[in-house]
Amino acid sequence: MATLPHRPARRGRSPVPARGGPVGPAGPAGPARPGTVRTAERGHALAFWLFTGPFLAGLLVFVYLPIGWSLWLSLFEARSTVTPTEFVGLENYLTMLSDGDFVRSLGTFTVFALFAVPLTFALSLGLALLVHRIRFMRAFFRSAFFLPTACSYVAASLVWKMSIFNGVRFGLANTVLGWLGVDSVAWLASPDPPWYWLVIVTVRLWLQSGFYMILFLAALQNIPRVLYEAAAIDGARPGWQTFRYITLPQLRTTSSAVILLLLIAAYQAFDEFYNLLDKATWGRPPLVYLYNLALGENQDYGLGSAGALLLALLICLVTLLQGRFLGFGRERDA
Amino acid sequence: MSAAAGTGRTARGARTTLGSARLYAALVVATVLFLVPFYLIARNALSTDADITGETWTFFPTDLQWGNVRELFDDPAVPFARALWNSLVVGVLHTAGTLLLCSTAGYGLARIPYRHAQKVFYLVLGTLMVPAAVTFVPTFVLVSSLGWVSSLRGLIIPGLFSGFTAFLFRQYFLGFPRELEEAARVDGLNHWGAYWRVVVPNSLNFFAAIAVITFIGGWNAFLWPLVIGQDQESWTVQVALSSYLTAQTVNLHLIFMAAAISILPLILVFVVLQRWLVQGVAQTGIKG
Numbered sequence: 247m248a249t250l251p252h253r254p255a256r257r258g259r260s261p262v263p264a265r266g267g268p269v270g271p272a273g274p275a276g277p278a279r280p281g282t283v284r285t286a287e288r289g290h291a292l293a294f295w296l297f298t299g300p301f302l303a304g305l306l307v308f309v310y311l312p313i314g315w316s317l318w319l320s321l322f323e324a325r326s327t328v329t330p331t332e333f334v335g336l337e338n339y340l341t342m343l344s345d346g347d348f349v350r351s352l353g354t355f356t357v358f359a360l361f362a363v364p365l366t367f368a369l370s371l372g373l374a375l376l377v378h379r380i381r382f383m384r385a386f387f388r389s390a391f392f393l394p395t396a397c398s399y400v401a402a403s404l405v406w407k408m409s410i411f412n413g414v415r416f417g418l419a420n421t422v423l424g425w426l427g428v429d430s431v432a433w434l435a436s437p438d439p440p441w442y443w444l445v446i447v448t449v450r451l452w453l454q455s456g457f458y459m460i461l462f463l464a465a466l467q468n469i470p471r472v473l474y475e476a477a478a479i480d481g482a483r484p485g486w487q488t489f490r491y492i493t494l495p496q497l498r499t500t501s502s503a504v505i506l507l508l509l510i511a512a513y514q515a516f517d518e519f520y521n522l523l524d525k526a527t528w529g530r531p532p533l534v535y536l537y538n539l540a541l542g543e544n545q546d547y548g549l550g551s552a553g554a555l556l557l558a559l560l561i562c563l564v565t566l567l568q569g570r571f572l573g574f575g576r577e578r579d580a
Numbered sequence: 581m582s583a584a585a586g587t588g589r590t591a592r593g594a595r596t597t598l599g600s601a602r603l604y605a606a607l608v609v610a611t612v613l614f615l616v617p618f619y620l621i622a623r624n625a626l627s628t629d630a631d632i633t634g635e636t637w638t639f640f641p642t643d644l645q646w647g648n649v650r651e652l653f654d655d656p657a658v659p660f661a662r663a664l665w666n667s668l669v670v671g672v673l674h675t676a677g678t679l680l681l682c683s684t685a686g687y688g689l690a691r692i693p694y695r696h697a698q699k700v701f702y703l704v705l706g707t708l709m710v711p712a713a714v715t716f717v718p719t720f721v722l723v724s725s726l727g728w729v730s731s732l733r734g735l736i737i738p739g740l741f742s743g744f745t746a747f748l749f750r751q752y753f754l755g756f757p758r759e760l761e762e763a764a765r766v767d768g769l770n771h772w773g774a775y776w777r778v779v780v781p782n783s784l785n786f787f788a789a790i791a792v793i794t795f796i797g798g799w800n801a802f803l804w805p806l807v808i809g810q811d812q813e814s815w816t817v818q819v820a821l822s823s824y825l826t827a828q829t830v831n832l833h834l835i836f837m838a839a840a841i842s843i844l845p846l847i848l849v850f851v852v853l854q855r856w857l858v859q860g861v862a863q864t865g866i867k868g
Binding site for chain 2: 387
């Protein structure tokens with residue numbers, strides 16, 4: 247590339263140089279050396295598309311195109327075909343909203359999120375506080391809690407279903423209950439009592455807590471020590487008081503990011519439900535339901551697309567609301 | 581006075597010792613709970629079915645059944661070796677492609693002063709709002725109309741364009757010291773040259789961290805491989821494992837051997853690359 251003039255001093259966040267003005271035949275309104283500026287502009291444009299072009303093309307084809315296609319399909323009757331003929335307007339959406347199973351799947355999600363999000367949050371923060379406070383063998387304990395992140399949901403579901411919460415007597419949970427003189431429990435086989443929630447939520451706790459613990463550990467290390475020293479001088483007792491008035495407020499940014507990530511992850515729950523509950527008619531979150539609807543026997547792409555879009559809309563809504571309440575994003579990019 | 585100070589110190593010391601004893605006790609209990617599933621996988625993988633389903637709980641198999649490995653790979657019902665190979669190919673190509681595409685895109689967005697850059701950035705940000713798992717139905721429709729069902733292309737390509745990873749790279753490059761690139765530019769390198777010869781070699785830690793996280797994500801992915809893998813030849817390890825869970829006949833020792841083998845590569849990655857991984861997760865978390 248040819249020699250370049252002084253590059254705009256502004257950071258990449260708003261890469262539009264103030265002196266750029268309308269570029270084109272009219273030429274930039276910049277002060278000196280307009281010709282060089284124009285060449286530079288062209289050079290930047292070329293470089294920009296060289297860098298982002300391939301990614302952007304893929305994004306358009308594999309993300310935006312499917313979304314658009316989905317919108318289109320959701321307005322049609324489209325069973326086992328992607329070239330639909332009969333336009334039905336919003337009927338698919340109404341069908342989905344009045345479909346008891348779909349609405350129930352949203353309820354399933356809500357119950358799941360109500361347990362999984364706060365528990366994972368509390369456990370990962372608790373582990374981080376413990377690991378943060380010790381000096382010896384910190385790396386060992388951190389690794390032990392982080393290691394389950396290496397496990398897939400499928401492998402974890404397998405251990406939970408076939409070994410720990412196996413409904414027969416040789417399952418670990420039932421063996422321990424047996425030692426205590428309690429009868430075996432059929433953990434996954436029945437929705438009443440809903441023991442399957444215990445199985446589903448503990449899988450997620452085990453797999454995810456270590457990951458979020460790392461986030462909290464990093465944030466804990468960034469809290470300035472002087473804050474604790476000042477608090478000690480002011481007579482704050484170590485323990486609950488310093489946690490409540492110093493640690494927790496200092497973790498605010500990380501906490502709201504973690505809650506957002508947990509909520510999004512909860513919405514996308516599929517693997518453990520699919521593998522643990524298989525053909526059971528209870529405990530079906532939206533994605534499992536949509537999977538069966540669109541890729542099961544009926545291959546109903548029209549209804550499936552409508553359901554997917556409703557779900558996407560709901561997720562965006564929750565994300566925005568959560569951002570409102572917890573101020574996520576306020577400090578991002580700062 | 582000195583005696584008082586002395587007892588004070590001892591009392592405080594004793595309190596700290598007691599406190600940390602409790603702390604370590606809690607940590608040990610939690611560690612045992614966290615490691616139990618790994619113990620169960622190993623125990624069951626090397627047992628006979630009779631050992632696993634026995635009336636009394638055996639903590640360790642009486643006789644380690646290493647033959648279970650051979651039996652797993654010889655089982656004609658599930659092409660497990662093929663699935664391992666598929667997962668490896670998918671994991672490696674998925675990681676390489678993601679790194680290449682997302683890092684260059686992130687760099688372009690962060691560093692090249694181009695007037696439409698902001699609009700492109702909004703297009704990338706927009707995809708962060710759309711949960712990837714929700715688009716699986718239309719993406720399947722698209723991929724099947726391309727004829728990519730049950731192929732490695734179909735498994736890999738749609739997953740390469742992660743708005744989130746590009747966003748992480750952009751955030752990282754925004755914090756990259758500008759002086760290094762400017763020196764390179766003064767020396768006559770263009771954007772492309774500065775990127776490959778100066779920026780990338782000085783960012784290997786971050787690339788490695790993202791690579792590890794991406795590989796783990798690719799290896800453990802389930803929903804998309806399940807959707808795409810419509811014939812056994814294109815199954816990944818996770819789909820193969822899942823097929824055991826929903827199968828009619830249950831050979832517990834084989835299932836657990838398969839699970840053990842599916843986890844082993846990642847455990848190795850974890851142990852060897854621990855530091856990068858922790859660093860990477862911390863970075864992604866703070867900036868995401």
